[in-house]
Amino acid sequence: MSLFSRRGQPPGPACSPCPWDCDDGDGTVGIVDFLTLLAQWGGPGSCDFDGGGVGINDFLELLANWGPCP
Ligand SMILES: [Ca+2]
Numbered sequence: 001m002s003l004f005s006r007r008g009q010p011p012g013p014a015c016s017p018c019p020w021d022c023d024d025g026d027g028t029v030g031i032v033d034f035l036t037l038l039a040q041w042g043g044p045g046s047c048d049f050d051g052g053g054v055g056i057n058d059f060l061e062l063l064a065n066w067g068p069c070p
Helices: 031-039 056-064
Strands: none
Touching (some): 031 056
């Protein structure tokens, strides 16, 4: 009788990790996040997905996940 059935996931940002939305957290990976990545290039930051500083790997990963978050 529970309103919360076993199917589906509870809504909430914690359940849909989208690290590539590293700037404004609006649920979409886009130009704003890209520019933030560039601004953080070479150093630590919210767009450093793999650790060790923002670089080409993070850039490619952001591009690969361009668009609405899953
Ligand atoms: Ca965004």
